[in-house]
Amino acid sequence: MPTPDVREKQSSRERWRWQFDATAAFAPSFEQPPVLDKQLIEQNRRFDAALENMSQGLCMFDADRRLLVWNKRYLEIFGLRTDHLCVGMSQRQIIEILVNLGRYAAGATVETLSEGTRTSLSEGQATSILRELADGRTVSATHRAMTGGGWVATFEDVTERRRNEDRIAYMARHDALTDLPNRVSLHEFGNAILDQPMLDRSLAVLCLDLDRFKLVNDGFGHALGDRLLRCVAHRLRRQVRNGATVARVGGDEFVVLHLVKDLKEAEALTRRLIAAVSAPYDFDGLRIEIGMSAGIVLSGKMDRDVTQLLQSADLALYQAKLDGRGVFRVFEPQMDESARARLGLERELREALINGRFEVHYQPLVELSSNDVVGLEALVRWRHAERGLVSPAMFIPIAEETGLIVPLGEWVLRRACEDAKRWPGHVCVAVNVSAHQLRQRTFATMVLSVLSESGLDPKRLELEITESVLLDETDANLETLHVLRAHGIRIAMDDFGTGYSSISYLRRFPFDKIKIDRSFVREIGEKPEAAAIIRAIIGLGQSLNMTTLVEGIETDMQRQAVLAEGAHEMQGFLFSPPRPAPEVDALFGVKHSKTRAA
Structure with a gap:
């Protein structure tokens, strides 16, 4: 009985014998020269080597749909033994063997598989058909018609490619x-x-x-x-x-x-x-x-x-x-109307920044013990062509959401430093800083550049921040604040007491000033706990060597109350509302130079 190796060699010889026989049919009746015989043998050897080293499975059929050639890769793809195939068997017989062996997925029949091949060949060009196998693999079968009849079928295992394509499509x-x-x-x-x-x-x-x-x-x-x-x-x-x-x-x-x-x-x-x-x-x-x-x-x-x-x-x-x-x-429909109004306001805000429609007004910071003005807080105002002065409560949130607060904030800082340069040397200027501004990596460099260009002493600049600034990227923001403070700039915490972690930030950064929120002052004459809270915050500030300023002082009773508790400074309508720069210049008796617009 032949061994597997012998059977493989016999099968290989059988597959290319058709080529030798075809050549001999056209040869003269006399004996072939030895050289031509050797060339034919070498040609067939090369053909056989190429066939066996293909990455694709291959079968060749004649015009009568009879098997002429196949390679080892075809057997591997479909799990066939060498004795399953022989030259001259029909394509239908091969399909019957594969179906009986259970190689195709459920539902595949001899008729449907044969019809798929006929349809592919009838289209007149090389066409691929995907065949699903029972073990979950997918094979791509391509049929190419040959001149004179018959065809070549190649088979490629595309399982991994299909999985990758499906995975990419899923991920998309x-x-x-x-x-x-x-x-x-x-x-x-x-x-x-x-x-x-x-x-x-x-x-x-x-x-x-x-x-x-x-x-x-x-x-x-x-x-x-x-x-x-x-x-x-x-x-x-x-x-x-x-x-x-x-x-x-x-x-x-x-x-x-x-x-x-x-x-x-x-x-x-x-x-x-x-x-x-x-x-x-x-x-x-x-x-x-x-x-x-x-x-x-x-x-x-x-x-x-x-x-x-x-x-x-x-x-x-x-x-x-x-x-x-x-x-x-x-x-609700009015939400859509509000959104359109907001988009319109955003557009006008951008135009206002380009066309210089902003102004800076200043509200005095007053020393309680002497009633002297020791500083002014810079507050931006938008002078709208139709609405007049637009409230910051309306446009600042939009500026922050759109990122316009960054260029707007820089302009306010620059304007405030230039104005303060005209005022007495003991008067500082306080400028609010948003989280969006502080998030900019170049913020500290920008502030120092503005101070250098204006000639204002850094000790006269006070930057006011809220708790939200520290909640956002705390470590990076604290590092920026440390850099600014190292150059002599004062840092104040605004609206102190309104956040749940205000006190914890006092341990992390040595603020120069605490601004106590106006909400506590509003109830100071009505609720005893309001005065107790103010007293506690003032005491905390004193123990940490921080200046305490109380916002929202509107009556003399409120002023007297916070003075009695030991507060250092106050801010509010009792002394003055925010004023344009010319009025502040008049307060200090200095000549006003025309304010440049934004």
């Missing part, structure tokens, strides 16, 4: 961190739902945004922040029915698409989602608590594009954030 439509659908998938899902008849139901679109996530992410690191986001995604998925969509569309922003009967059902779902996300998280003994705000909108009968619904839900979310966070708001 899903969030890598949470494995939730991303914004692309969200739009497709939403539009597909809107295209279907929903009978008595509506599509509820919920825009969700985490509260206090940035504090966790910055305070404990991005690794824990990522774990938290995965946990949030898991909790959201558990709260929705099958068929609903939960997507992640931003850093800590999620969207839920859910079919509901009415608004009441959508609100109930939103309450469950907020409660689930707001429950404490335990990470290796570390307890983390966050919250979530939401905006809701329901689709109407005419809605066919989820894009507009998402915009409406986002407006409702924005309103929820303004109303205190941890709540939800349902979209």
Whole structure:
């Protein structure tokens, strides 16, 4: 009985014998010269070597659909033995062997597989067909017709390529961190739902945004922040029915698409989602608590594009954030009107900055014991062509959200330093600094450059910051403040007492001044605890060798009260409201030079 190696050699010789026989058929009747015979043998040897070293499986069939040639790779791909095939067998016989051996996935029959080959050849050009195998692999079969009849079929295992393509396609439509659908998938899902008849139901679109996530992410690191986001995604998925969509569309922003009967059902779902996300998280003994705000909108009968619904839900979310966070708001048409008004205001704000529509007014900082002006706080004002002076409460939040606060803040600083240069040497100028400004890596360099250009002594500049500045990238911001203070610039904490960690920051940075928020002064004559709080803060400032200033002094009774408690300075309408630079110059008896606009 022949050994496997012998059978392999016999099979190999049999596969290329057809070529030798075809050549001999056209040869003269006399004997072949030895040289020609050797050339033919060498040619067939090379052909056989090329065939056996192909990375693809190959079969060649004649015009009668009979097998002429195959290679070893074809046997490997389909798990065939050498004795399964022989020259002259029909393609149908080969397919029957593969089907009987269970090589193809369930559902594949001899007829369907044969028809696939016929269809491929009838198209007149090389065409690939994907064949699914029972073991989970995918094989690409390509059929190329030969001149005079017959064809060559090549087979390639494309399993890994298909998996990679599927993985890439999946990643393009899903969030890598949470494995939730991303914004692309969200739009497709939403539009597909809107295209279907929903009978008595509506599509509820919920825009969700985490509260206090940035504090966790910055305070404990991005690794824990990522774990938290995965946990949030898991909790959201558990709260929705099958068929609903939960997507992640931003850093800590999620969207839920859910079919509901009415608004009441959508609100109930939103309450469950907020409660689930707001429950404490335990990470290796570390307890983390966050919250979530939401905006809701329901689709109407005419809605066919989820894009507009998402915009409406986002407006409702924005309103929820303004109303205190941890709540939800349902979209109302006036929100859209407010958004358009806000966009208009933003556009006008940009134009005002370019066209010089801003002014700096100054409110005196008064020493309580002598009633002397020892400083002035620079306060920006927007002189609108139609509205007159626009309140900072209206445009400063927009400036911060859009980033315009950075160039605007630099202009205010520059204007204030130039104005202060004209005033007596003992008078300082205080300028507010936002978190967005301090976040700029070049902020300290910019401040020192402005001081150098204006010629103002750094000791006469006071920068006022709020707790929000320290909450944002605390270490980097503290380092910047240390650099500025090392150059003689004074640093004051504004609105002290309104944040939960104000006292902790006094341990981390040696502030020169504490400005006690006006909310405590307002109740000083009505509630004993208000005076007690002011007394405690003043005592804390004295023990830390910090100047204490009380804001919002509007009556002489309030002035007397904070003076009795030991405060150093006051600021408020009792002495003066904010005044334009010419009036401040007149106060000090100096000649005013025309103020340049922004």
